[in-house]
Amino acid sequence: MWPVYFPLDVAHNALQMDAGSKEHQKWYRYPMNRSFVPEPFRLAVRRSFSGRGLFTQECIPEGSCVIEYIGRPATPKQIKENSGKYLFWTSDTSMIDGNIPANTARFINHSCAPNCEIDICERRVYIFALRDIEPGEELFYDYGEEYFEMHLAGKCRCANCSR
Numbered sequence: 423m424w425p426v427y428f429p430l431d432v433a434h435n436a437l438q439m440d441a442g443s444k445e446h447q448k449w450y451r452y453p454m455n456r457s458f459v460p461e462p463f464r465l466a467v468r469r470s471f472s473g474r475g476l477f478t479q480e481c482i483p484e485g486s487c488v489i490e491y492i493g494r495p496a497t498p499k500q501i502k503e504n505s506g507k508y509l510f511w512t513s514d515t516s517m518i519d520g521n522i523p524a525n526t527a528r529f530i531n532h533s534c535a536p537n538c539e540i541d542i543c544e545r546r547v548y549i550f551a552l553r554d555i556e557p558g559e560e561l562f563y564d565y566g567e568e569y570f571e572m573h574l575a576g577k578c579r580c581a582n583c584s585r
């Protein structure tokens with residue numbers, strides 16, 4: 423499994439903007455009236471091309487709020503070191519640590535051609551569908567440029583890169 427990224431660049435973009443603002447609309451395809459309440463889709467952790475991944479067992483319509491990336495507040499030490507596998511920035515100064523059993527979203531792998539994206543609302547992290555996702559498909563979001571440069575450049579195994 424890929425280490426779950428703490429995409430500060432992605433988080434940073436989301437945090438600079440009010441949901442629904444002009445700026446926000448430039449970054450997100452479904453910014454208006456976006457509901458930050460995950461729908462109860464049936465998801466399952468299964469074997470993936472790299473360890474485990476998160477799959478959907480039913481159709482997820484484009485634009486849906488799929489799941490929340492939940493965690494406990496990161497400790498000051500974790501924030502300073504910024505090195506935990508499941509840390510996720512939720513503001514310029516705060517993070518959550520998603521390494522808890524309840525956080526199913528930690529199984530979502532990176533793809534350069536993802537079917538989901540991250541958005542942050544009031545320091546909570548959510549995953550949205552970028553298109554209709556069919557039953558049996560794996561969920562992916564883009565972990566962001568910073569992470570890609572550090573860990574994936576030249577060796578990304580997503581469907582887009584391994585074609």
Ligand SMILES: [Zn+2]
Pocket residue numbers: 533534535578579580581582583584
């Ligand atoms: Zn890739």
